[in-house]
Amino acid sequence: MKLDPRTKLFLAVVANGMIFTAPLVYSLLMVVVTSILLLLEGKWKFVCTFFFVYLGAAFFFDLAKNLDIGTSGTIVLASLFLMYRIMPACAVLYYVITTTKVNEFLACMSRMRISNKVTIPLIVMIRFFPTVFDESRAIGNAMRMRGIRLFSLRTLKSPVAFLEYRLVPLLVSITKIGDELSIAAVTRGLSAETKRTCVATIGFRWVDFVVWAYCIAVVVMFLLRN
Amino acid sequence: MRTTGKKSSNTLVRDLVNVGIFGALYLVLSGLGASIGFIPAFIVVSTCMVSLVTSVPLFLFFSKVExxxxxCILLCLLFGVVMIISGHGISFGLLCVVYGVLAGLCLNLFHKNFIGCLLANVMISFVPSSMMIPLWSSTEEYLAYCSSVCDSAYIAHLAELSSSYWPLIGLFGFGAAGAVVGGFIARRVMKKHFERIGLAQ
Structure with a gap:
């Protein structure tokens, strides 16, 4: 089922707002709609894993919340909280990122009369998070093969050197990726000062209206309760 | 040499792509650096850690943009927007823009030399430091929000911090100190690695 990118953005904004500011029940309401949309996209494996981890984190957080667990416990508790509070937001972002093509997003932003100066960094940043993690993981593996680990005597002796070993290859790698991305963007005419056209058809359909109505209903419910 | 409008719009796209890339990296690294703040004793110095970790990428970013x-405004704005979405107030977003303007002006004023980069780095280091301002401006709400995340000892420590303005000054001071030290480390790293292979001027 194909949603308009503007509907996806609205869903992301409302879901994040509810997840971070409203009580848990509103967060769950947003989780439900996102899960249904993900299932309709055929991502049932992601939905199953998400629910398993999410409910597990919520259960253990609830269990450990009232215990006096000290500093190390605070770190575990905060990690569990982040998991069960941030995971719904990640699920929404996963849905938006994996189902929206760059050209559709650009066309939709240009229809909303948002400048390229905001759109391009935003889209590059959203698309770049997985790349940063992938590159970091690959560099971590390479360093581990050379005996450079976070928890080792060598790192304790010279933490700056460890930072250099991990950060410099990452920066070199992503700078090169960035240069290639800029060249690709210029080649595709992103720097042209004329109005861009888009092959993909974007527009509102009945599904979009259903999602908009659902989101507005959740927001109204929250505002009336407060 | 005659320059054309086309060339300038090409460099604009390159700059915007760099903002996106370094914005993503800045968010990830500042999150990692700030995680030290989960230990109550390190809350105030966590900003120093963030500044130290993000200095090298920021220096590379300054050297790459035209x-x-x-x-700088867009980088800080992106950070602000992400933080607003994750529950911080609009006022934090506005502060981010102000820091971005100041950082950009420092770079413009000193023509991207070391002093300019260092001052811009210090200005951007104030962005993560400002995230804890609500602990002093609206203490009750901030503590109520934190009580759902942390244990009672951590909340008590936060309440103790909020009773005086010195920790707030410490947050900004440690952030700036970390940015200065990080700046000197970044200059060395830039010379040793990036300038040698032509990734930075």
Whole structure:
């Protein structure tokens, strides 16, 4: 089922707002709609894993919340909280990122009369998070093969050197990726000062209206309760 | 040499792509650096850690962009927007823009030399420091929000911090100190690695 990118953005904004500011029940309401949309996209494996981890984190957080667990416990508790509070937001972002093509997003932003100066960094940043993690993981593996680990005597002796070993290859790698991305963007005419056209058809359909109505209903419910 | 409008719009796209890339990296690294703040004793010095970790990427970013003012504003704005979405107030977003403008002006004023980069780094280091301002401006709400995340000892420590303004000054001071030290480390790293292979001037 194909949603308009503007509907996806609205869903992301409302879901994040509810997840971070409203009580848990509103967060769950947003989780439900996102899960249904993900299932309709055929991502049932992601939905199953998400629910398993999410409910597990919520259960253990609830269990450990009232215990006096000290500093190390605070770190575990905060990690569990982040998991069960941030995971719904990640699920929404996963849905938006994996189902929206760059050209559709650009066309939709240009229809909303948002400048390229905001759109391009935003889209590059959203698309770049997985790349940063992938590159970091690959560099971590390479360093581990050379005996450079976070928890080792060598790192304790010279933490700056460890930072250099991990950060410099990452920066070199992503700078090169960035240069290639800029060249690709210029080649595709992103720097042209004329109005861009888009092959993909974007527009509102009945599904979009259903999602908009659902989101507005959740927001109204929250505002009336407060 | 005659320059054309086409060339300038090409460099604009390159700058915007760099803002996106370094914005993503800045968010990830500042999150990692700030995680030290989960230990109550390190809350105040966590900003120093963030500044230290993000200095090298920021120096590389400053050396790569051709429109420092625009790029610094956009970088801080992106950070602000992400933080607003994750529950911080609009006022934090506005503060981010102010820091971005100041950082850009520092770079423009000193023509991207070391002093300019260092001052811009210090200005951007104030962005993560400002995230804890609500602990002093609206203490009750902030503590109520934190009580759902942390244990009672951590909340008690936060309440103790909020009773005086010195920790707030410490947050900004440690952030700035970390940015200065990080700046000197970044200059060495830039010379040793990036300038040698032509990734930075």
């Amino acid at each position: 429109r420092p003012l625009l790029c």
